[in-house]
Amino acid sequence: MLYSKVTPEQKRLRLRELLASGTVQQFPGAFNPLSARLIEEKGFAGVYISGAVLANDLGLPDIGLTTLTEVATRAGQIARMTDLPSLVDADTGFGEPMNVARSIQELENAGLAGLHIEDQFNPKRCGHLDGKNVVDLDTATKRIRAAADARRDPNFLIMARTDIRAVDGLRAAQDRAKALVDAGADAIFPEAMATLDEFQAIRDAVDVPILANMTEFGKSELFTTKQLQAVGVNMVIYPVTLLRSAMGAAQQVLDTLRSLGSQEVRVPQMLTRARLYDLVDYEAYNKFDSGIFNFQIPGNH
Numbered sequence: 001m002l003y004s005k006v007t008p009e010q011k012r013l014r015l016r017e018l019l020a021s022g023t024v025q026q027f028p029g030a031f032n033p034l035s036a037r038l039i040e041e042k043g044f045a046g047v048y049i050s051g052a053v054l055a056n057d058l059g060l061p062d063i064g065l066t067t068l069t070e071v072a073t074r075a076g077q078i079a080r081m082t083d084l085p086s087l088v089d090a091d092t093g094f095g096e097p098m099n100v101a102r103s104i105q106e107l108e109n110a111g112l113a114g115l116h117i118e119d120q121f122n123p124k125r126c127g128h129l130d131g132k133n134v135v136d137l138d139t140a141t142k143r144i145r146a147a148a149d150a151r152r153d154p155n156f157l158i159m160a161r162t163d164i165r166a167v168d169g170l171r172a173a174q175d176r177a178k179a180l181v182d183a184g185a186d187a188i189f190p191e192a193m194a195t196l197d198e199f200q201a202i203r204d205a206v207d208v209p210i211l212a213n214m215t216e217f218g219k220s221e222l223f224t225t226k227q228l229q230a231v232g233v234n235m236v237i238y239p240v241t242l243l244r245s246a247m248g249a250a251q252q253v254l255d256t257l258r259s260l261g262s263q264e265v266r267v268p269q270m271l272t273r274a275r276l277y278d279l280v281d282y283e284a285y286n287k288f289d290s291g292i293f294n295f296q297i298p299g300n301h
Helices: 008-019 033-041 051-057 068-079 097-109 137-150 170-182 196-205 225-230 241-260 264-269 273-279 282-292
Strands: 025-028 047-049 086-089 114-118 157-162 187-190 211-213 235-238
Touching: 008 157, 025 047, 033 047, 033 068, 033 241, 033 273, 047 051, 047 068, 051 068, 051 086, 051 241, 068 086, 068 097, 097 114, 097 137, 114 137, 114 187, 137 157, 137 170, 157 170, 170 187, 170 196, 187 196, 187 211, 196 225, 241 264, 273 282
Parallel strands: 025 235, 047 086, 086 114, 114 157, 157 187, 211 235
Antiparallel strands: none
């Protein structure tokens, strides 16, 4: 009821344990707090909060238009509704190194278990689009050093994302991954890897956990967890899968309303009222009301 009873500190420790488990961990992307609860119910290890999803949910493209305040607020709303650890996309850190430092502490305060910061220019582009640009090595490492210096909980995960593979090639991605780890990154997110061999190359380059982004319509095939496990990937995210699925269903039912004048034929695909109430734990709130506020209305005297 209300929020998770698991503290942010416990969630951060849990994330560290998951990444050290030797088994690839699946983190579907939540587009709202209720979807995070569904992810937990279905037995996944954690929740991913995509910067693209947060932007798209506001009707904006994923080009760095969202602010730290918007991301921290929405990510906090999502993270506090689940017992699972939540990893959030912090784009380029929302500014220069001091802004990065503030971003770390704001997202710590919001209850996140960790974040990733990328090495693109700001404004950035979606990691699976062409035409990206990356900052120089000095700028990229300063962001990560600022992040590592700013955190107060040592278990708060700082992951470095590098987009340099699409710009300068795989060897450059290996070299940058090593430098980002040396700067203080706890984990590496090599964006837009094209093959399993490329994930293996990053695995060979660093000793920290690595993440695979299995987003639809991207540069990578949609590899299975078994395939990713075989090349040493520790975590796999599905950042926009639930949003795309939900919006696809919404589009279909709106088409049906326009064409047939009723949603009746789509009702079997909908979440029932009872199922929705179950997800929001309606019964617990009802018991709370009846147990705490069971007063009688006084008469007129």
